[in-house]
Amino acid sequence: MNLLKLKIYICLFVLFSCSEDSPSSSNNNIDGNGNTNLNSDIIPHKEYSLDSFGNILDTEIMIEDFDSAATCKNCHEEIYNQWASSFHALSFNDPIFMSMWSSEKNSHPETGTMYCVQCHAPAAFVTGYSLEGINSQSDLKHSDIPNIIKEGVSCDICHTMVQKSPTVHTQDNIAAVAEYFLNPGEDIKYGSIQDPDCSANEESGAHSDCQYLPLFKSSSSCKPCHDQTIRGMPIETTVSQWDEHPPLAMFGPSCQDCHMPKIGSHSSHYFAGVDLLFYDGVDESSDQYQQVINLLEQSATIHLGYFDTVKDSIYIEDNILYLPITVNNLTGHRLPSGTPFSREAWVEIKVFDSEGNIIFDKGALENPYDIINHDDPDIILYTTILYDQENLEGNIVYEPSKALSYDDRTLRTLFYDSHQYQIEIENSLSGLITVKARMLFRSFKPQILNEFHPSSINNLPIIEICSDSVSVMIP
Numbered sequence: 001m002n003l004l005k006l007k008i009y010i011c012l013f014v015l016f017s018c019s020e021d022s023p024s025s026s027n028n029n030i031d032g033n034g035n036t037n038l039n040s041d042i043i044p045h046k047e048y049s050l051d052s053f054g055n056i057l058d059t060e061i062m063i064e065d066f067d068s069a070a071t072c073k074n075c076h077e078e079i080y081n082q083w084a085s086s087f088h089a090l091s092f093n094d095p096i097f098m099s100m101w102s103s104e105k106n107s108h109p110e111t112g113t114m115y116c117v118q119c120h121a122p123a124a125f126v127t128g129y130s131l132e133g134i135n136s137q138s139d140l141k142h143s144d145i146p147n148i149i150k151e152g153v154s155c156d157i158c159h160t161m162v163q164k165s166p167t168v169h170t171q172d173n174i175a176a177v178a179e180y181f182l183n184p185g186e187d188i189k190y191g192s193i194q195d196p197d198c199s200a201n202e203e204s205g206a207h208s209d210c211q212y213l214p215l216f217k218s219s220s221s222c223k224p225c226h227d228q229t230i231r232g233m234p235i236e237t238t239v240s241q242w243d244e245h246p247p248l249a250m251f252g253p254s255c256q257d258c259h260m261p262k263i264g265s266h267s268s269h270y271f272a273g274v275d276l277l278f279y280d281g282v283d284e285s286s287d288q289y290q291q292v293i294n295l296l297e298q299s300a301t302i303h304l305g306y307f308d309t310v311k312d313s314i315y316i317e318d319n320i321l322y323l324p325i326t327v328n329n330l331t332g333h334r335l336p337s338g339t340p341f342s343r344e345a346w347v348e349i350k351v352f353d354s355e356g357n358i359i360f361d362k363g364a365l366e367n368p369y370d371i372i373n374h375d376d377p378d379i380i381l382y383t384t385i386l387y388d389q390e391n392l393e394g395n396i397v398y399e400p401s402k403a404l405s406y407d408d409r410t411l412r413t414l415f416y417d418s419h420q421y422q423i424e425i426e427n428s429l430s431g432l433i434t435v436k437a438r439m440l441f442r443s444f445k446p447q448i449l450n451e452f453h454p455s456s457i458n459n460l461p462i463i464e465i466c467s468d469s470v471s472v473m474i475p
């Protein structure tokens with residue numbers, strides 16, 4: 001979506017934003033496009049049932065019911081290529097996932113396999129396919145498990161979906177409980193094209209039928225995986241964050257408007273977010289990189305001053321520089337969202353004297369893998385911190401399945417945050433003081449990479465979301 005459109009939405013939101021954190025009054029039957037009934041009683045789906053460890057007891061879905069993404073490429077080439085470079089295609093086939101999944105299997109041997117796989121390789125979950133012996137990308141590559149499982153969140157997972165799912169409420173036992181409503185293996189794909197014509201496909205053996213479902217225009221279609229509470233804590237709840245903001249839930253934009261904008265005649269299937277393929281260095285010329293940068297640059301604004309005022313709220317008095325900074329979240333959810341405990345967004349500020357010497361700085365890292373001290377009250381940092389004991393006690397952990405309490409320091413949905421610095425200016429200085437502020441983002445805390453993928457730590461990219469600068473004359 002372009003920036004202008006976003007700004008218009010923002011104007012609308014400001015009018016409605018005040019009670020954002022009040023308990024949700026939104027009606028789950030209404031979605032961003034006014035579709036009141038996303039659940040069709042007419043379309044059948046295939047059922048499965050789970051035991052208390054999150055393993056399949058009984059299922060009507062056979063692994064052969066799913067078509068591999070490779071079979072869609074002939075006719076949907078552009079969409080295929082976009083999806084193939086997305087993190088949906090890499091949700092299972094990823095070194096950090098594999099390493100964290102192994103840790104989960106160690107700490108919860110009976111439930112750990114399917115707990116992660118329910119969202120990261122859903123075809124294995126709903127069919128009860130055995131993933132024994134798969135602990136790394138190399139195991140995956142050399143195994144003969146069906147491609148549809150290796151493809152993670154593949155085409156057929158989404159395009160056989162016929163109803164919206166409930167939020168995944170993970171209990172203390174950390175077992176899989178996801179409820180999907182899928183109808184695979186029936187030669188029909190569901191999507192957002194109204195009056196599609198698939199009859200000519202019969203000859204080639206591809207899906208001979210297709211059907212429009214309003215669900216595909218709705219944020220609810222992202223719910224089975226992008227909404228999860230753990231032990232009652234809303235740690236990974238992107239869809240709820242969107243849904244609980246009345247203007248978003250009532251007028252949109254939906255997840256698709258921002259994450260699947262139209263490219264030509266198709267909706268983008270890059271699913272750009274914040275993750276980058278950086279493990280062996282970032283390829284800045286790749287489409288994936290460009291998509292992520294474009295999105296991040298639209299995620300927030302930074303302003304030296306207070307919200308809605310001009311820059312003269314900055315002044316120097318009695319050798320103190322009074323410097324307010326306001327950060328505005330323009331996304332459709334908290335910032336960061338998704339897995340906020342692994343993300344960091346923060347403000348780097350540098351103050352220069354008239355000769356260009358730095359007289360104050362905060363949030364400036366020497367190396368991209370330097371650790372940010374979240375106890376420093378003067379750093380503007382947006383993230384979530386997980387603790388292995390209740391009441392924010394015990395050790396900090398980086399796996400939500402081990403968390404008993406959490407400190408949510410994310411920036412509220414479509415809201416702003418102001419912080420005032422008071423910086424001492426030495427008597428001997430005169431002339432212009434220049435302030436430069438940048439909002440920065442990294443998709444992983446270095447502590448997580450150290451634990452789960454240490455070899456990539458030198459390649460961790462830091463991305464500039466936005467910046468502002470101002471000069472003030474010393475009186």
Ligand code: HEC
Nearest residue numbers: 067072075155159189191192193196197204206210211212
């Ligand atoms: C032989 C060519 C062919 C192959 C192979 C093929 N499709 Fe299609 N698909 C089509 C055509 C043609 C349409 C109809 C487009 C239209 O009406 O504008 C279509 C439409 C769709 C739609 C839109 C349905 C709607 O109502 O919005 C989806 C989703 C879809 N295909 C998914 C897939 C998936 C997933 C695969 C691979 C498993 C696949 N297709 C393989 C030709 C193909």
Ligand code: HEC
Nearest residue numbers: 222226239242253254255258273274299331332336337338
């Ligand atoms: C107004 C546009 C907008 C809407 C609506 C929106 N997003 Fe985002 N989303 C963004 C931007 C910009 C970012 C990058 C900044 C960030 O990390 O939040 C992002 C980031 C993400 C991420 C990366 C995780 C992270 O660290 O934040 C996920 C996952 C995501 N969005 C999913 C969704 C889902 C699911 C929905 C619908 C419930 C949705 N988004 C609605 C703009 C939007």
Ligand code: HEC
Nearest residue numbers: 069072076079080083153154155158191192216256266267
């Ligand atoms: C994470 C879920 C998801 C995955 C994975 C996914 N799609 Fe889609 N797809 C959607 C949604 C949602 C829409 C509707 C977007 C809209 O109209 O705003 C859509 C739209 C489509 C459409 C019809 C509209 C258009 O843009 O042409 C086709 C065809 C399609 N997808 C094919 C595919 C194929 C082929 C793959 C795999 C290579 C795939 N999709 C993977 C969710 C997904």
Ligand code: HEC
Nearest residue numbers: 087090091119120153221222225255259271272273274275
């Ligand atoms: C079947 C589960 C599933 C569904 C349905 C699904 N997603 Fe995802 N999505 C995932 C998983 C798992 C990841 C993380 C992949 C990884 O990085 O390992 C992800 C990642 C993403 C990312 C990239 C986040 C980043 O940080 O880069 C975006 C954006 C995203 N999804 C948007 C959507 C939208 C929009 C929809 C609905 C139209 C949707 N997803 C539906 C499972 C799903």
Ligand code: HEC
Nearest residue numbers: 096097100101104115116119168225226228337338339342
């Ligand atoms: C309810 C669905 C769900 C479950 C269960 C789940 N994930 Fe995810 N995971 C997601 C989604 C959605 C994203 C994308 C969010 C984002 O990019 O911010 C994601 C992102 C990730 C990422 C990439 C970014 C990051 O934060 O590190 C990794 C790695 C990951 N998950 C590992 C795991 C492991 C390991 C497990 C099991 C312990 C697991 N996930 C369980 C849905 C799930």
